[in-house]
């Protein structure tokens with residue numbers, strides 16, 4: 001994966017680690033738009049990344065505070081892959097990206113920003129987006145659009161079941 005130039009992430013990197021678990025804190029008040037949850041399932045949920053690599057950067061995580069995929073029961077894993085498919089469909093219909101990056105980092109050595117509560121990133125990609133973002137870098141447009149993005153992505157989740 002190419003490195004994206006995302007200057008707004010500097011705020012995150014400079015602000016130190018958040019207290020507590022951002023996923024469990026969001027789940028404590030799922031209806032609060034500030035938490036950026038876009039879909040809450042039975043065992044898994046999706047929320048926007050507050051410091052996105054691209055517009056529509058969604059994180060899919062289990063409701064249970066678990067640090068590894070291998071710690072989740074089979075029903076959770078099944079719902080998780082369905083949720084990722086649903087995120088893919090929702091973002092495809094909303095943003096028409098040329099592709100996606102889907103992946104997870106486990107543990108500090110694996111590069112996880114939140115080590116104790118695993119999550120998959122679903123990042124829409126466009127041909128040439130690295131160049132585009134370099135050119136427009138320096139502005140902080142994306143974070144300020146988050147409430148709008150949250151409403152749009154939540155609506156897109158509602159209108160898809162993850163199929164084609």
Ligand SMILES: [Zn+2]
Nearest residue numbers: 021024065117
């Ligand atoms: Zn947690």
